[in-house]
Amino acid sequence: MELNFLAAIGRVTLRFMGAVGHLTLFTIQAVRNIFLPPFYMRLFLRQLMSIGYYSLPVVGLTALFTGMVLALQIYVGSSRFNAESAVATIVVIGLTRELAPVLSGLMVAGRVGAAIAAEIGTMRVTEQIDALVTLSTNPFRYLVTPRVLAGVITLPMLVLVGDIVGVAGGYLVATESLGFNPSSYIKNTFDFLEARDVISGLIKASVFGFIVTLMGCYHGFNSTGGAQGVGRATTNAVVSSFILILVSDYFLTVLLLD
Amino acid sequence: MTAAPKISLKNVSKSFGDKHVLNNLSLDVREGESLVVIGGSGTGKSVMLKCILGLLEPESGEIYIDGQQVLGLPRAEREKSLLKTGMLFQYAALFDSLPVWENVAFGLMQAHGMKRPEARDIAIEKLSLVGLGSEMAGKSPADLSMGMQKRVGLARAIATNPEIIFFDEPTTGLDPIMGDVIDNLIRDCTKRLGASTLTISHDMESAQKIADRIALIYKGSVVWVGQADQIEDSGNPYVEQFVKGDIEGPIELDILKP
Ligand SMILES: Nc1ncnc2c1ncn2[C@@H]1O[C@H](COP(=O)(O)OP(=O)(O)OP(=O)(O)O)[C@@H](O)[C@H]1O
Numbered sequence: 235m236e237l238n239f240l241a242a243i244g245r246v247t248l249r250f251m252g253a254v255g256h257l258t259l260f261t262i263q264a265v266r267n268i269f270l271p272p273f274y275m276r277l278f279l280r281q282l283m284s285i286g287y288y289s290l291p292v293v294g295l296t297a298l299f300t301g302m303v304l305a306l307q308i309y310v311g312s313s314r315f316n317a318e319s320a321v322a323t324i325v326v327i328g329l330t331r332e333l334a335p336v337l338s339g340l341m342v343a344g345r346v347g348a349a350i351a352a353e354i355g356t357m358r359v360t361e362q363i364d365a366l367v368t369l370s371t372n373p374f375r376y377l378v379t380p381r382v383l384a385g386v387i388t389l390p391m392l393v394l395v396g397d398i399v400g401v402a403g404g405y406l407v408a409t410e411s412l413g414f415n416p417s418s419y420i421k422n423t424f425d426f427l428e429a430r431d432v433i434s435g436l437i438k439a440s441v442f443g444f445i446v447t448l449m450g451c452y453h454g455f456n457s458t459g460g461a462q463g464v465g466r467a468t469t470n471a472v473v474s475s476f477i478l479i480l481v482s483d484y485f486l487t488v489l490l491l492d
Numbered sequence: 493m494t495a496a497p498k499i500s501l502k503n504v505s506k507s508f509g510d511k512h513v514l515n516n517l518s519l520d521v522r523e524g525e526s527l528v529v530i531g532g533s534g535t536g537k538s539v540m541l542k543c544i545l546g547l548l549e550p551e552s553g554e555i556y557i558d559g560q561q562v563l564g565l566p567r568a569e570r571e572k573s574l575l576k577t578g579m580l581f582q583y584a585a586l587f588d589s590l591p592v593w594e595n596v597a598f599g600l601m602q603a604h605g606m607k608r609p610e611a612r613d614i615a616i617e618k619l620s621l622v623g624l625g626s627e628m629a630g631k632s633p634a635d636l637s638m639g640m641q642k643r644v645g646l647a648r649a650i651a652t653n654p655e656i657i658f659f660d661e662p663t664t665g666l667d668p669i670m671g672d673v674i675d676n677l678i679r680d681c682t683k684r685l686g687a688s689t690l691t692i693s694h695d696m697e698s699a700q701k702i703a704d705r706i707a708l709i710y711k712g713s714v715v716w717v718g719q720a721d722q723i724e725d726s727g728n729p730y731v732e733q734f735v736k737g738d739i740e741g742p743i744e745l746d747i748l749k750p
Pocket residue numbers: 508513531532533534535536537538539540582
């Protein structure tokens with residue numbers, strides 16, 4: 235009985251270490267292949283469109299409402315000690331440093347990470363990845379590199395758009411329903427904003443873009459067992475992206491604090 | 493024996509978990525010959541092809557292509573050795589993100605660096621060889637019937653005029669007339685283009701038509717190999733049972749006998 239229990243712990247630990255090692259190798263290969271020819275321009279541009287451009291509506295909508303809600307909530311809090319003038323500053327810092335990157339990362343994980351895992355997973359179980367190999371094409375460079383690169387590049391751009399839309403949302407609520415003076419709200423927004431607030435958010439976004447696309451590719455690449463396996467890969471891609479985004483966000487914040 | 497064999501497998505074994513699929517399988521494909529491998533469903537024929545192509549790694553044994561041992565070669569060299577091979581997958585494995593003609597032209601464009609318009613012309617020519625008109629060129633593979641997908645896969649396998657071609661059940665799912673067209677095409681690949689081909693088949697009639705030699709696989713090993721015209725009077729009990737399609741004989745079937 236006791237031995238069974240220990241054996242179970244051992245099995246789980248081994249499996250976990252195996253998965254970590256597997257993922258590490260996959261990550262190294264993904265990064266290494268970015269610098270190796272050939273580079274598939276056409277595929278890269280297609281991924282820029284599908285990861286970047288087509289995510290604009292979701293990211294924009296998320297940022298807009300987040301900015302609006304932030305303004306309301308922070309107003310409630312700051313009015314308790316007569317610090318209403320801080321609303322604009324806190325909204326813009328909260329958005330740029332934290333909420334725009336994290337929420338965009340999560341939205342893109344749901345939209346793009348899942349799609350990548352499903353597409354590559356289907357290619358795996360229908361032997362299309364094997365077919366790539368027999369046609370002398372490295373599936374890593376053909377499938378993973380364009381997606382990961384597009385993720386790393388487009389997510390910061392999306393977040394920049396999110397920053398702007400979010401601040402605009404806060405401005406709308408503040409001036410239209412909280413009675414702030416438009417010009418002083420704008421002044422408060424930009425007077426205390428520092429470049430590193432924005433930049434640290436963009437760095438986070440880039441890392442999240444890497445995580446989302448890498449998880450999609452990893453789970454898709456390693457899916458087994460037909461349609462059910464592809465479904466599992468999709469779920470795992472999204473869940474692991476979510477967890478990695480939230481965990482890495484903390485460490486990135488510590489790292490980028492000053 | 494004259495020249496060294498084009499492909500040579502020596503005592504190749506492969507298992508999945510505790511399931512032994514290939515057991516010390518040895519087989520030669522001679523230069524310029526058409527070898528047909530027959531054998532029951534699930535005896536490891538497709539797995540054998542994947543081992544030769546490097547899509548699966550056998551546990552033990554040796555595989556030579558043009559006299560060079562390919563097991564354990566670095567990835568890049570293995571990729572290079574695939575430049576001279578073509579493969580038709582059992583379930584076609586067409587890239588569903590690309591139109592039909594780009595599937596056929598894939599090897600020409602990616603591995604041989606041919607320009608798109610030129611590759612397209614060749615693709616359309618190869619498609620006509622398998623009985624598909626140029627109106628098919630722009631279609632998505634997902635919109636084709638299985639038999640049509642199979643023929644596109646065939647066109648893709650022969651598009652680069654490879655020296656070695658593998659056909660995994662090229663005529664399953666085709667009507668008898670189209671089956672005949674494909675048989676002739678495979679015959680043509682060896683006789684006119686001088687390729688060495690390894691074809692897997694269940695269809696005895698088609699096997700006898702295209703084969704120079706025939707090999708029978710049973711439980712992961714070759715139990716008989718001989719000239720195609722000797723198959724009727726091989727004196728081998730396995731072959732006799734397989735050719736006649738008898739239930740009685742040395743081949744064990746996992747079915748419940750009434
Ligand atoms: N990737 C894999 N993982 C686990 N088992 C596998 C894998 N590929 C094949 N097998 C097993 O190997 C055995 C042989 O499969 P294979 O596809 O080679 O059969 P086959 O001779 O081509 O049969 P068929 O004529 O039906 O195509 C089967 O029992 C199959 O379950």
